[in-house]
Amino acid sequence: MMVPILKQGHVLIATIMAALSDEDMRQFREALLDRVVSSRATAVIIDVMAMDVLDSFATRTLREIAYMTRLRGARTVLVGVQPEVAMTMVQLGLHLEGVATALDLEEGLAYLDRLNRRR
């Protein structure tokens, strides 16, 4: 399943519409990193609103994406984590250290805005 990656100014917005298999997740990571390079984006927002589960592989992949994009000079913001998903993740001990988070897409954009202004 393809994950659409939209470009909005210097921000890439990827919305995961449904649960992804591990293989899909890997492809998504490749596609996103390619886009970061080709579009010279400075930030990436990943919206996981539609995901009911974030398992250990998905969590790790998201963390890797954040680290890799940072190496390319772009920030990653994870938005739309559902309360139930958050509860399950902390209970399973899954962490997203080093990944910025925001409530939803709007908040994510506002967060990036604040960062830019501070610079």
Next chain:
Amino acid sequence: MQQTGRQTLPIDGAIELRRELVAHLRENRTALREEWVRRITEAQLLRAMTNQEVFNEATSVYDNYVEALETDTLETLQAYARSLSERIIPRGVETDEVVGIVLLLRDVLARSLFGKYQNNPNKLNRVLDAYEPAANRIANTVAVGFVQERERVISQQQEAIRELSTPVLQVRERLLILPIIGIMDPHRARQLTEQLLRGIRTNRARVVVIDITGVAAMDAAVANHLVQTVEASRLLGADVIVTGLSPEIAQTLVNIGVDLGKMKTMGDLQGGIEVAEQSLGYKVVPTNQSEAVV
């Protein structure tokens, strides 16, 4: 139980006897009922109720009791016991009182049977054989009904207390405070986290101040719950500031080696709110001072 009660008797005899028994109880309704109320007052039961109320309830219980004996079904009595319990529990009637009055009724009726068949021991035995199992079952039903109702009330109240004890309050736009008071157990910690996450989403909060001044003690399990709450909130994009760690709790946490490095902490609620306001871009200025500046 119903089955064994019947099996000990010849079928036709049992029905016959029971009918006779019910007729006797109907005949002496007034006298037996009054005797029962007198015994209740004497034993100082149901003192939370007036005499008139006791008499009215006694009448209903008596009639339901006789009906249950006659029809050998407990549904009506169960329903009545439940509604009776609903009425008398808020008035502070205790379990021993309810059990007491039912046993008293059983005793009063048995005595009247003794009186009636005193010259015919054989018949008395058979009547008692028919009476005892049914009477026991009825007493059981009423007592169990009462206890169940009480448990229902208690669990309802516990739930209400839990809900009340974890209010998620908005102090400014995007800023929530969550004062925790009392004991944190795993169940409460879970509920608290759920409520907080819901609050973060509905209020679109970006900063949460959790104040634990009112938490008396903390152990490793509770500390870990707190860490989980903080992490879960962060996944929703809200920063958490924990305030009000008492010196004792701070010492305990250091001793048991809980990693609170992931948490932002401040000494008291005021400090926490100030830091939160700062990070949200608020600035609180005394009015006279700002006028002077303008």
